[in-house]
Amino acid sequence: MNRSMMDLWVGCFVALGGAALLFLALQVSNFSGSRISETYVLQAKFDNIGGLKVRGPVKSAGVVVGRISDIRFDAESYEAVVTMQIDGRYRFPKDTFAAIFTAGLLGEQYVGLDAGGSEKMLQGGDKIAKTQSAVVLEKLISQFLFSKAADGQDKK
Structure with missing residues (x-):
């Protein structure tokens, strides 16, 4: 050669x-190279968003239905406001529940939407009323340890 x-x-x-x-x-x-042609905006307030990031997925039934477009802090309610761009092909009822989940044990965090049973649908600019914040592992461990310490002192 x-x-x-x-x-x-x-x-x-x-x-x-x-x-x-x-x-x-x-x-x-x-x-993603493909852009969603028509979207509408939904907002949700959470006490704690954990490691949620802008451009993170919004999923329903395991299917990506949108992306997180903005995260900001509301100084009046002391909550995080998450703005989501939802694909226009997907409509959700007014009583939809939004929760923050983690993909796997150490995976990325995403917003999961659980559709409710209402006949009225969310429109662009609406706020999701029912939310569940991220589960923070450190907080759970500290609560467990403090409850065990309190149990130990009660037995003395």
Whole structure:
């Protein structure tokens, strides 16, 4: 194999590696090449959003139905306000329940929508009234430890 043929193979290998790195970077950043054509905005207030991030998924029945477009702090109610862009193909009842879940044990957090039974549908700009905040593992562990410590002192 001569030198120019070897250089060609090395160049192809480097280009393939670069393309693979670009693909992985796009997958990790939640970038999707296809844009949702028509969306409507919903908002929900949570006491604690945990590690929820902008561009995170909004799912219903395990299907991505939208993306989180904004997260801000409401200084009057001391709650986090999450704004979601929902695909226009999907409509949800007024009594829909929004909760923050974690995908797997250490996975990303997302907003899950559980449809209610109301005949009236949410419109663009509406607020979801029923929400459940993220479960913070550190808080659960500390509550468990403090309750065990209190039980130990009661027995003395």
